[in-house]
Amino acid sequence: MNPAARTLLGMTTSRSPRAITATGLRKAYGEQVVLDGIDLDIAEGTVFSLLGPNGAGKTTMVQILSTLIGADGGDIRVAGHDPAKDPDAVRSAIGVTGQFSAVDHLLTGEENLLLMADLNYLGRREGRRRAAELLERFDLVDAAKRTPATYSGGMQRRLDIAMTLVGQPRIIFLDEPTSGLDPRSRHTMWQIVRDLVAGGVTVFLTTQYLDEADQLADRIAVLNGGKLVAEGTAEELKRRIPGGHVRLRFAVPGDLERAARAFGEVSRDDEALTLQVPSDGSVRELRSLLDWLDAESVDAEELSVHTPDLDDVFFALTEKPGNPTAQVTTAQKVNA
Incomplete structure (x- = not known):
């Protein structure tokens, strides 16, 4: 209850x-x-x-x-x-x-x-x-x-x-x-x-x-x-730190191109045939991504999930004020 x-x-x-x-x-x-x-x-x-x-x-x-x-x-x-x-x-x-x-x-x-x-x-x-x-x-x-x-x-x-x-x-x-x-x-x-x-x-x-x-x-x-x-x-x-993504590696350039057009804002490496799709790593997002690949018959040879770790949290939260690389600039409180 x-x-x-x-x-x-x-x-x-x-x-x-x-x-x-x-x-x-x-x-x-x-x-x-x-x-x-x-x-x-x-x-x-x-x-x-x-x-x-x-x-x-x-x-x-x-x-x-x-x-x-x-x-x-x-x-x-x-x-x-x-x-x-x-x-x-x-x-x-x-x-x-x-x-x-x-x-x-x-x-x-x-x-x-x-x-x-x-x-x-x-x-x-x-x-x-x-x-x-x-x-x-x-x-x-x-x-x-x-x-x-x-x-x-x-x-x-x-x-x-x-x-x-x-x-x-x-x-x-x-x-x-x-x-x-x-x-x-x-x-x-x-x-x-x-x-x-x-x-x-x-x-x-x-x-x-x-x-x-x-x-x-x-x-x-x-x-x-x-x-x-x-x-x-x-x-x-x-979860408060940006940078989580799913990395997809494809067998052929055509599949890479089709996925890149469909997912929009992605980071791609044409030589390695990989895409980095922004994601929070949730089951819901992964299921949606896999369902699209299946429906469009796009063959991804490899999938890996990358989420921020505590190192990322630490560096983001302890950057000195004014540093242009700072990812977090305001105090944050995560409620239990």
Whole structure:
């Protein structure tokens, strides 16, 4: 039943609890405005990914939401608490894994976890139980008695996140968690994130890897020039960017010519016998195209669909003002 029907029947629609909300979040350093009126609405048990060029303010936002620095303005709630008025309540609900590993290289992997257990005021027995559980969960049992200096980059990152989880946070901030990792280690980290969310944890992810956001995020926001210039699911954002097309390759020039006349505004390559027909890649458009080819007995040897990816979205939304190649010049908001 759709929301309108529920309203007509006098029924209320449930809204999932929110892990993080912000209205008008602002931060400036002197004359430089880093965050300019940011609004956030992040549901519990989801992955929210924040994208943006270097210096866009991603780390500043994480620092504000995790109580490390204060905002200059705005109403903020993290796990239902105001970071400025009740920072201890926020800290008890969150975990933070920064861009660089925070493990102590003089302690063993197990000792790092036990240290975090002490900092979270866990008893000796509970701390050891929690450390053993996390060593098992992150496949670090064999490395537990070794110092992180002997670990690979991926192992150090796993230990770093395991340390974040000692206090069983409800919200985790991951600031570029796979930076510098090899592809296999990155995929391992992705599965860790998926498992956390499956357990009800909310993940606030900043990343420079657009495929990472595409793989993991329930919603993605793009930060540029201190403002959120777009927000939505990966697919919603991709649909806002022009450039999708269907590429047809023909066997003979005659079929190419007939199709080019029929489809009008197309890009053609007479040497390769190909056409690029603008398309959003929908089933409806593809069916219409194939029906025409069949009805006109035009033989296309090959068909491929090309849709914008997050790289296209990122470049379009973060072009500098005045750049003639910019594809998007106004802020966009994609409604869920």
